[in-house]
Amino acid sequence: MAQHTVGELLEGRHRPRNALERLIKRAALRDSWTEQLRAVLPPSIAPHCRVADIRGERLTIHVSDSSWATRLRFALPEVEKALGSLQDFVGVEEIRIRVGP
Secondary structure, eight states: OOOOOHHHHHHTOSOOOSHHHHHHHHHHHHHHHHHHHHHHSOTTTGGGEEEEEEETTEEEEEESSHHHHHHHHHHHHHHHHHHHTSGGGTTOOEEEEEEOO
């Protein structure tokens, strides 16, 4: 079995062969998606939001509490426009907002 450096695993230069590699790759994707999301959010809301998952056409965003969820819902029209121009979010048709960890 070939050995890979941590950097190679995170950069995805090879196809994941086991569950741990898949988890590491998925976590890196979520971090990337969260950075992109926060870049288009209003600065006051951004630190309280993170991408939980993108599955098919659905984006799930976790927020720290219900007050931030409400603020995000009001900002969604502008956020949806901005996300539509980003490659990773092109296929998103539905955005779910969840209060989560």
